[in-house]
Amino acid sequence: MVGQSHGRHGGIASLTTIPTPDNVALYTRGWMAHIPPVSAKRHIFGSRNPMKKPILRLTVIALVAMTTSACLHGGGAPGVEPDSPKRLDYAIAIHGGARAVSPNASEEFQETYREALAEALAVGRDLLEGGASALDAVEATVAHMEDNPLFNAGRGGVFSNVGLVELDASIMDGATLDAGAVASALTPKNPIKAARKVMTDTRHVMLSGIGADEFIGNSGLEQVAQDYFHTERRRNAWQRALEREQSSLTTDQPDVDWGTVGAVALDRQGNLAAATSTGGLTNKMHGRIGDSPIIGAGTYANNATCAVSCTGQGELFIRNAVAHRISARMEYTNDSLQDAMTDVFTRTLPEGSGGAIAVDRYGTIVMDFNTPGMSRGAADSTGRFGVFLWGDGEE
Numbered sequence: 001m002v003g004q005s006h007g008r009h010g011g012i013a014s015l016t017t018i019p020t021p022d023n024v025a026l027y028t029r030g031w032m033a034h035i036p037p038v039s040a041k042r043h044i045f046g047s048r049n050p051m052k053k054p055i056l057r058l059t060v061i062a063l064v065a066m067t068t069s070a071c072l073h074g075g076g077a078p079g080v081e082p083d084s085p086k087r088l089d090y091a092i093a094i095h096g097g098a099r100a101v102s103p104n105a106s107e108e109f110q111e112t113y114r115e116a117l118a119e120a121l122a123v124g125r126d127l128l129e130g131g132a133s134a135l136d137a138v139e140a141t142v143a144h145m146e147d148n149p150l151f152n153a154g155r156g157g158v159f160s161n162v163g164l165v166e167l168d169a170s171i172m173d174g175a176t177l178d179a180g181a182v183a184s185a186l187t188p189k190n191p192i193k194a195a196r197k198v199m200t201d202t203r204h205v206m207l208s209g210i211g212a213d214e215f216i217g218n219s220g221l222e223q224v225a226q227d228y229f230h231t232e233r234r235r236n237a238w239q240r241a242l243e244r245e246q247s248s249l250t251t252d253q254p255d256v257d258w259g260t261v262g263a264v265a266l267d268r269q270g271n272l273a274a275a276t277s278t279g280g281l282t283n284k285m286h287g288r289i290g291d292s293p294i295i296g297a298g299t300y301a302n303n304a305t306c307a308v309s310c311t312g313q314g315e316l317f318i319r320n321a322v323a324h325r326i327s328a329r330m331e332y333t334n335d336s337l338q339d340a341m342t343d344v345f346t347r348t349l350p351e352g353s354g355g356a357i358a359v360d361r362y363g364t365i366v367m368d369f370n371t372p373g374m375s376r377g378a379a380d381s382t383g384r385f386g387v388f389l390w391g392d393g394e395e
C-alpha cells in the first residue's frame, strides 16, 4: 500500500577539506569535531496524525550558489541555460544502503562503516578531480564497494532462499541515456562492470540469470565461484531469516540486511551518471529481481535533470518508478531536485521504505530517506567531503 507520510526535514552542508587515501580515516573518526559550523536547514512538516511521527531526514548539499564558474570548463552542462545558476566543477554522492547499519550497532561497527564509505567516496572524488567521466567515476566507486564485504553488493551480497548470492546491478549515462544492467547473476566479481559491458557491448539494456553469466564469461570480465560471495555474516543473517520464517514470528527484514550500494556523479564536462549494485534482500525468492537493476526504478540519469540511485524495499521502488519519477518531476513540473525528492519520500513512498541519493546538473546533491538511517557520503569540487549514517548532525 502506498501511504502518505509527513515528515521531518533537515538540510545540512557539513564537509571537510579534501582527504587523501592516507588521511581518510582522520576525516571519518570524530569528524564532526573538525567540521566548521554549517548552515543546517530543518523544516518541520505538519502531520495529520500527531501520534505518528514518520522519520524523514534530508541532507541537502546546496553547493550551487556562486562557488564555481562553469566557463572554466568550456561551457555549461548540456541543457544548462546561459542564465542558470553556476554549476560546480564536479560532485559525487554515494550510499551504502538504507537500514545498512542497525541503530543498535556498536560504535566500532559504525566507525568501520564510515571509514568504508569515506574510502569509496575518495575513489570517485579523486577520479572526478582528475577529469574522469561521471560514468567512470560511478562505476569505479561502486566496484570498490562491491569488493568490500561490508556492503550488500558483490563480495558481501546477501543469500537468497536457496542459499545463493544473486546479484543485481545497473548503470546509466545521463549524456546519452544509454544504460546497462545485470540481474540474478551468480558469477561476476563486479556486477557493475558487467552492467557497463551490457551497455557498451550489446544492443540490450538488461541481461539476467544464465544469459547474464554466459555473457560475463564471454566478455572477459572476472568471474568467481559462489564461495567468493559466501561470507559468514550474511550466512548467519540468512539462517536467522529462515528461523524467523519457520517460527512465523515475523516476516520483517532485520535491520542490518540492506546495504545496497550506489553512486551518482556530475563531471567536469557537465555529464551525469548513476550506478547501483546489490545482493537484494536476505532470503529473497530465488530469481527475484529488485529495483536496483531496473532503469527508472533503482537507477536513472539524464543530463537534463539529475542522476539518482535508490536503496530500500525494491518492490516499492519498482511500483513507483522512483528514480525516473524524481527526474520526471524536474522535467515536467520544473521541481527542484530537493522538491522532487521530498515528494517521493513524503508523499509517495510509505515510511520506512528506503532512500535515494541524487545530484542535479548544477552539482546540487540531495540524499533523502524515510528509514532510521541511510549510510551515505558526498563530496564536490569545493573540497567538501563528508560521510553520514543517521540524520543531520547526529554523527
Ligand code: ASP
Pocket (backbone or CB within 6 Å): 097, 098, 152, 257, 258, 259, 260, 278, 279, 280, 281, 289, 290, 291, 292, 298, 310, 311, 312, 313, 314, 315
Ligand atoms: N533495493 C534493494 C532491493 O530491493 C535492497 C536495498 O536497497 O538494500 O533489492
